[in-house]
Amino acid sequence: MAPPANRRSGFSRRAQYSTFLSYIAGAIGAVVGLGLVVISIANPGAFSGLRGAAADVTEPAAKATAAGRTVSKTVFSDIAGFFKFGSEHARLERELAEAKVRLVEADAIRAENRRLKQLLDLTRSDEGAVATARLTSSTSGSTRRYATLDAGRDKGLTKGMPIRSKLGLVGRILEVGASTSRVLLITDTESLVPVRRSTDGVPAFAQGNGDGTLRIRLINLGINPLKKGDVMVTSGSGGLYRPGTPMAILTEIVRDGAVARVLSNPSDTDYVMVEKVWTPKPPPPARENSETFAE
């Protein structure tokens, strides 16, 4: 490609100065950027107001595309469903029969649970969702895993509230704007959730790997009891996340834990529920048997 003719400064002093000044302006831009990076590393919440305002302004358009995204996904799954109808129908009937049996069992267990809790004089804390909202956008070009939720202070959201879909935990609220809020997804490398194995309560931590998987780190080191296919649920220790929310399924066992797949893929979730920040009850006053009950 030929160079544009009018860009050479030649012997004109004026042109030379303006070229020099434009370089200076570029260097000033870099210095300003470096200053902003240092501020945001020292104080990560420094620009949250600005980001929140920007998300609020672009919310209507983001909402519209989120609706379109859902529609297009439904169309594709409808077409796929048409071709898989017969085998799918047979499988679903089989699963339904199994599920009916399980449901009866679950009813029995729930009744027993209620009876036992009454015996122990435990009251169930209210667990209604604060709001139901939609994830409108995410940082798909960055290593950090943030998403934007189309509800903010207007729906009574506050920092730290956990977000879940029907399938499991999605993340928690990091910054709240007027009508949007910023969500830290559980796959982010800075997200750390206390979990336990759903069957026997082996405690562990689930940390994001940054590539869509989770790293499960056992608290008790030694023999690794985990097996492929185990489901981890939140344990609620330390508060924040309500215990018993399904979270991940183990796909690969490593020496001190496992690599897990997230149960609730945020790209498949349409609406998500915002829950109250869970605070564990203070332990009951010590009696002769000093046992504490989590729930």
Next chain:
Amino acid sequence: MMGPRRSAATGPRINRAPSPLVALTLPWISIMLASLVPGWAMIASAPVLPPLGFLFFISWQQLRPGLLPIWAGLPLGLFDDLFSGQPFGSAVLLWSLSAIVLEVIETRLPWRNFVTEWLVAIGLIVAYIVLSLALVNIAGAAAPIHVIVPQIVISVLSYPLVGLIVAKIDRIRLTPLMVLK
């Protein structure tokens, strides 16, 4: 008889000039849209999309050197930082540096072809993604380096496509809309 065939998009060209407003603002608007819109496409659980704002930014500078001033990385980077999820200021820093690098290359290598431009762009894209990861990790995330490999591959391969889109926008930019009196 009929005159020479004209495409509907360009229309009659005699006595017409491109609108200076469109010609000046369209590069800025297209870069800002490229920073903003890809986030709406999906709720990604890994970095899968290229940093499209940055790709548009260097593509405009390679297509029309000097159209964007060297300091354009400051305002455009600020806008990108609002939505990118990176530590605030990282796009301002990296876009400003890459604008300076591109300007120096432009003065040293005035005659270029597609391959040299793509090689320069590949170098800048790889450096940008790696340095973005470094800034994120300095800010506290301990993301492993293999996370960005798919993103680098997708970005490098999609750059010619971005160049094509920018060239199309450039044609719209210079469409003679205004009637001269």
